[in-house]
Amino acid sequence: MTTIRLKACITAALLLVEIGTNTAQKKDYTQYVDPYIGSAEHGHVFVGANVPSGAVQLGPSQIAQTWDKYNGWDWCSGYNYKSQEILGFTHTHLSGTGIGDLNDILILPATGRHHLSPAPFGKMDQGYGSAISKANETVRPGYYKVLLQDYGILAEMTSSERVGYHRYTFQNKNTPHLLIDLGFQMNWDKATDTYLKLIDDHTLVGYRFSKGWADDQKVYFAIKSSTSLNNIQFYNGNEKVNGYLVAKGTHIKALIDIHADTPVELKVGLSPVSFENALDNIQQEIPNWNFDQAKTNATRKWNEVLGKIDYDADQRSKTIFYTALYHSYFAPTIFNDANGDYMGTDKQVHRQENFENYTFFSLWDTYRGLHPLMTLLEDKKNKDYVKTMLKIYQQQDKLPVWHLWGNETNTMVGLPAIPVIADALLKGFIDKADHELAFEAVKTTAMGYDNGLRFVRELSYIPIDSMDHESVAWALEYAIADFGAYKMAKYLNKEEDAKYFEQRYKLYEKYFDKEVGHFVGRHANGTFRRPFDPLMAKHRENDYCEGNAWQYTWLVPHDVQGLTTLLGGEQKFIAKLDEFIQLPEILDDASPDISGMIGQYAQGNEPNHHVPYLYTYVGQQWKSAELAHKAMTKYYTDAPNGLCGNDDAGQMSAWYVFSSMGIYPANPMDGKYIFGTPLMKSAKIELPNGNTFEIAVKNHEKSNIYIQRVTWNGEPYQKSYITHHHIMGGGKLEFEMGAKPNKKFGQAKDARP
Template sequence: MNLINNHTIKSIVICFIVTAFYSCKDGNNQGDANTPAKKEFLGYVDTRVGTAASIADITVTEAEEPMGYVSPIVGNPSALTHWTPQTAKWTERIVTVPVPYWYDQEKIQGFRGTRYPNGAVVGDWGPMSLMPMTGEVVIEAEARASKFSHDSEIAKPHYYSVKLDDYNIKAEFTAASKTAFFQFTYPESKTSSVVFDGVYVPGYYKVIPEKNEIEGYTVIAGHFKNHFVAKFDKKFEVYNLDMLPNVVDANLVPEGFKAEYYNNDKLEGKPDVIVNHSELNYDWLKEPAKGVKADFFSARYTGTFVARHTGEHTFELTTKDGTRMYINGNMVIDEWKYRATGTNVHKANLTKGEKYEIRIEYYDGSSTTEMHLRCSEPVELDPKLGPQMALKGADGNAVYVTFATKDQEKVKMKVGTSLIDIAQARANMEEEFPDFDFKKAVAKGAEVWENELNMIQVEGSEDDKSIFYTALTKCFVNPRNLNEGGRYFSPFDYQVHEGNMYTDLSIWDTFRSLHPLWVIIKPEETTDIINGMLNTYKQGGWLPKWPNPWYRSIMMGTHADAVITDAYIKGIRGFDAELAFEAMLKNATEKGNRGFSGRVGIDYFNDIGYVPTDIFGFYGEPVARTLEFSYDDYCIAQMAKALGKEDHYTDFMKRSKRYINVLDKETGLVRGKKLNGEWLPPFDKSISVWAQGTDHDTEVYYKNHTLLVPHDIPGLAEFMGGDEKLVEYLDDFFDKDMYYVGDEFSMHAPYMYNSLGKPWKTQKVVRDMLAKYFFNDVGGLPGNDDCGQVSSWYVFGAMGFYPANPGDPIYQICSPVLNKVDINVGKGKVFTIIANNNSKKNMYIQSATLNGKPYNLSWFHHNDLMQGGELIFEMGPEPNKNWGLQNNK
């Protein structure tokens, strides 16, 4: 589905919605006299791009999948809570993921308040959902889901609308940073309702009918609560709480549960720790018992269940990661929830007085651990109990309210959220949407996003502008700002603090170009993010790595080093640089603890110069760790130099060369090395989970990883046998389509030609890739967007430059897709890039001028950008092999 066809229609709709605040003309809201007049770009954006499988021919291994993993997110940039339609709780792809929305699914289950990091493969922490309906209230998401047509959807970053066909309800909503605002247009019905649930976990709910409110919270890992307050502009006539089953405790398992814990994730060998639990109703932030590893352990729980009634019993098992449950030796639950929490249900007919052996096997991944076993017995409940408990406030699977509506009656509802408490959720709601004026709320959101998009104004084809502004929108969804009125609830010490905190930082991905983009156009918020990182260090002991919401022991390297260094050397200030350097040194010298993996294998890296494969094998990513530790050390060296710490600079520059220890002369590629110095066999698949699949898949992994040396291209070229040999490697690499743009290992690779004296090759490769992989289509992303990293890679390439080595204040020039780009770099300054005679055919730079003077470099300095000015390219159909060669290294 090419979305450009809907551009005009959607623009008209959006302009109509915000008519009281906007006119549909360029040039309104003039800003600084030196900056371009404000334009309107929301009409070009469709947030459904990336919600279907890529329509491009993607190079991808069996362990990956060319899916954007994004949803049509609504809410302010970096919102505490985003909102999106939910078509699924879980979806079976290569991994089972909790992505809320998939374009190819035919029903909407509700509208989710989500903290799923857009485009990633992790958990959705603290979600809630709500669903309007008519008729009998249905609690379970799949059963209540309604068919819908994509033709009825409008999907913008500030507004979403759809027709729920099964209920004949038009649902539309906008959202700010902490509050959503819904408007439901109902048919005539005596039983119009809205049901609320916690998506993956139960919640606490309380109905306050005299205020037209529902309040409550869901619990994440026992430490993080998603508090909410929902306020309607209509009186409730009926309300009810869907009660929770009882916890399986001593009343049902008299002798409790024997718990056997293993310090491996395969139940191998003898248990390392054996304890007894009276019930399984726990949220473990770290280890479940003394002597058990915090991550990647396994457990076996066994107990004897004694039925008190005859009939159907419903077991609900809420866990995380991998879980199997057996009753009398028969497996009844077998689930793997990848890095995420979920609830599995099993129904069984049991006989009063009979004993049933229950066994639960649990396989832990990273982060926290949940283990809750409940059972609903075949006992008829008092129908008055649900409403009574709703008024009192109680735990439940869901809560709902019902009222009568006239035909086409609009019912409005605001939902404020908070991680601090319910009072703060109510305050957030009243601050962001103080009244029930829906049109004004939509206009307010539109203004926020138009201001964001106007930071970069571009000219080009309508299709290119649609791709660009949709991508730019995705660059502003994450990281997540936890600030609530100057305070935040810390995921690292569970206290409320004043100051800054951000989470859902996919730093392993986003250090490459997302954060460098923010340095240019969001310098103040970059300062806030770094202060948030330093607060993480003070409260948790380490800089963040992939917080979601707290430390996760996933991915390699400690690339907060790169984010902080890149910002500092480009002039970002307002944070404690000495404290930052202290934290970076800790990354480079100490093993992780307190649930933080840090640089896994750092002791070996510092002792023998690489991470050995026989110590850190499959899943350990030892070769990648060696490469990435070397790069991080380069960044620490640059930070040391900027701070005048010459001894540290010299030391860490030496450390940055250790990547050479995993480059093998025999194969000319990276290769795993054992502790004793012996190489693994060439193309050994155990080097990484990403190297699995066919032999070609494995070769693709090796070829991409070999280029993971952005900080020392001359050194890599020397290993290859000289510049020309590395050029030949790159030519073969791209000609054979071995570059996987949907993952980040070698995102800088197309720009390496610039440093090797062949800038016209960079121009062609980047232009070809942008055309091949990115589209104004639901399948228009070439892989996981990873919190905006893939989209930011496109944004830079389309503008005509890229930060190929974060930590250096240098941008490599490519071939602009867009004819003109105006970048608002602040203080009334604009950096303009113009590509004259630009077209798909005319992709090569013939000549250039910078501020009116001839320019013959294939790169430019950050200072050139931030001072404002004009970089003009003359484009043509054939490469000018003499352009860009002056001091190309």
């Protein structure tokens, strides 16, 4: 009796939770998302079916057109809006990067002739793949649908965190078959060892190991099919592998004849550890055969995160905003199994860890805005990002730089994990038990020797003689990281360390060349580089990284006062900033990463993302509003080319999420969100602690881009920024807007950040 009562009670409770959940999610925010935004030109976003932070990104892989202007670069994610064909559906995709990898485990449903090799561009009849048209393609958060015209197959897909779910409806029933191509590779990626095994007539398992951006990527998988897989032919490359149920080689493929009278469904589980775990992931996440239910679940998961901000604006603005928020949840991605197993950077399988392990840390990008955004929206995710990074530290003896599928790629400059760790500590996302480990990780990482750190250790500048290029970029990023180390040391009462890192975060001063008024590379003998051209932006040749002196001279977000002094005081600072955004938009020989130009300001690349907000530091908040407004409205649209550069694992999007609400964490380590100009009527943020932070806009009009005055919970508010502390307590921030600047707002010294 007791048992039954208890059961009934639990059922009732679950029902209540269910109802509660449904009530909370009555709004469908996914309707505002347009996944095509950023899929044309250089946005490089993933297009397909995933869930927030999902390990699986299931979607099409297209033909990287290596003869186009950018030599295939615009297919870094595997997809570009301009493509009119699909080679197959792969289960992992990067999003917004400038280097291509992944596109693992290609599956293609087909009819007619059995092809083994991908079709060349423009010759779809010469290999596998099909023409598609945008008219027959639908993309929604967690759902992708396309008609494979050449095959007469309607392909749909959805996913959970670790499982991709395919449904193929065959309109044409001529020799229906599936192709699995583990050797399929595009961009930087190259398959090294692949394995496919039929374990029963509905189940295949295997792995695909590859070398690319991730030097040693291991993807294990399991495929559960709704239809029997009796007639299977294995190949290695184009060579038949005979008579076995297992095939191993560098490019294993399988052709499987199937019955297609009813829709064919496949569930594909991924694992970084084993195919046993991949099978378990299917069992844990999508045990049943119900595509529509799985799709509903994916939609629900997206609504859960998109609904964290209730953003009220016109339809177009909502589309841009929610698509940006959607893209902010693509990375980092889950990198473990449902049971907690993951593959470490130390090539060990770590078992049943009690945290969610992540990968796809594009930290040089994301430390600036995406991670701070997550500190407003998420709790456990932030804690798990830190736990993951500390584990990586223990495995490779330095914090991650650019971590991808168990590999340190060491991409980009600086020590970009440190600002994230520092911000997490200061905002309370690190358990007390891990405080010492976190500081040890930061200090050990900062006390390295490579890439100029040996000079920084000694409180010196990095001579250009010691590295081919980018020395100033390394140094400025180090200074930012050192500010994080300083803040952590202060917080943890490590006075000596604080003193040391305070000196280090000031080292940027050593690169300031008074003669030219910029940060300039220095020779070992102390002299600055000559000849000097502040506009020169030659990729991997100058002393900057994807930028020029003009763009890097502002890269002191952690010490704007110090930079102001260095530049000769507020007036000179302002004048130089004004000049910066009025310079001609000329870039010779520059990386395509430098894009979204306003003068020499580049919205399309990260080192400038804080720049609009610098005006606020010197009392001219209205100019921050102007510049942020210009960047938002000129370079973020609802068109497929609506991102002006690589989305960079969501940083470009996170910048917009913040900026369009009128705030931005210009220094991602001081808990201040600087005011810019809100684009919406109101935004309500459901904070992870249960409180609500509302930003309301009075006199919301397109032309009213200037803040006139501000109230906080109804009381006048003079400061030109708001703190994390304020926000987390919940409350209402109201911007009163106008078409003309109120130059007084934020002008007072004590009002500035």
